[in-house]
Amino acid sequence: MVSFIYRSVYEGPSGRLVRHFPDATVLDWFRRVWNEAGAGDAYEWVTRELGANVYGLSTIFETGLPAPQSTAELHRLLEEHLYVEQELRVDEHSVRVLTDDDDVMLAYFFVEDALVAAEPERWAYLLHDGWELPNLPPGFSAGRPFTPPVATWTPTPAPPGGEGTTYAVVLTFYSTFDSIGWNTPACFPGIRLPQLTATLRETDALIDKWSGEPAVLRALVAPGEDEIGPALERCNRWPDFERDIPETYGAHQQAHEVALRLLEVFEPSRGRDPHRTIIRQSEHVAQMAIHINGRSGYRQWFIFDDVWAAAHPDLAASLMHHGSHWDPRCHRNHGIGECAP
Incomplete structure (x- = not known):
């Protein structure tokens, strides 16, 4: 076939x-x-x-x-x-x-x-049916640890005594020639998805070096929230991910207050329709297909931890390849140019 x-x-x-x-x-x-x-x-x-x-x-x-x-x-x-x-x-x-x-x-x-x-680790996500990632299989017990197949960036240091790793693949772009294959996966060491909201609230390190979407997500996590789903719902009403807002890079409480004020004045434009956005969350994987505009539709956000990746290693690996390079057979991490399989 x-x-x-x-x-x-x-x-x-x-x-x-x-x-x-x-x-x-x-x-x-x-x-x-x-x-x-x-x-x-x-x-x-x-x-x-x-x-x-x-x-x-x-x-x-x-x-x-x-x-x-x-x-x-x-x-x-x-x-x-x-x-x-x-x-x-x-x-x-x-x-x-x-x-x-x-x-x-x-x-x-x-x-x-x-x-x-x-090469299932290259093609599994491309051939996956639909956008939504599966949950953990019933009764799954973690086996071989998952190793990312591409370079990642680390927004936060690992907490003392932490376990596991959480990854975020955000498929987004702001210009024609960066619209495929430039999304380096983020890696949060020492935590799993249930601990991500607390980690985002507690870190102030290097926030000004983060790309737009992770910084916005951090700012929209509310005090005391244990799940990332509500913050994703707020991201769906964020006015403009391309706009740089320095106040959202500060201490979390201040960043959250600024972000909430911006949500209050959100008015969809350029055909954006928040009602068309799809958000799913379970214990070890959260995902969003956010509707951005009327012409070029959706951007995909995936957040999963090493437990989910160990259950679906080919899907996790191919999704990371999908974010970081246009060619699933390429062994380089980014961009356009020669790369032999």
Whole structure:
């Protein structure tokens, strides 16, 4: 089987579109559809058969050239005729593309089952059904400890005698060319998710170095709250994550009071609809698909601890890869450029 994955902010809460085809190889898929897609309006064919206007993909079917006979020939044709704004990577079992539509970056992948089976820690989240992560399996008992597969940043020091680790993957962006693959996961050592709210309240260290969303989340945790869910609900009404507000970087009580005053005057704009946001929380994983605007939809926030990650190691690892690089096969942590699997 061949899977097609479209990573696009236009694709609802998950930011992904997934389709599966019965072809044995990626080359077989291209050979099977080559003449059919090119016989009429290739743009309409791609939109109909794949379920979305996959940016630039139709151009490969508009050449009038014969279908490729080998992976090497497919690679050459894609290099010469596929409209790609950023990068194209082809190997024996996958095609991976990064492009942009001048507003946001977009990525799409054709991948064979054999490669997914060999690299589940790279593909599990991309092929996961929907945006919502599963809870712990009933009766789960932690086995092998989870090790993050990519670099992380540490907002707070580990408390004395603390246990476990909590991670946060916030998939967000503020400009076209930073809109995929620049979200370094945060790592909170020495705590698990039930202790996160207390840790956020108690720390004043290096808050001014935090990125927007974690700093806002800290400011919106209320005194005495034991769960992160209510703070996520408040984040859903935060006016502007791009706006830098120095008062939210101070001592927690002051930061919280300032943040609450800003919530009082929140008015949705640019098509933002807080009622469309989805928030879920359980003991070891919290998540939010926050609706940001009318055109590019949602951003995804995931917070989970090592207990959840030990139960779902491939899903946790691939989610961290998903945040830190556009190409699931790349072994670099960030960005655009050469990286061999």
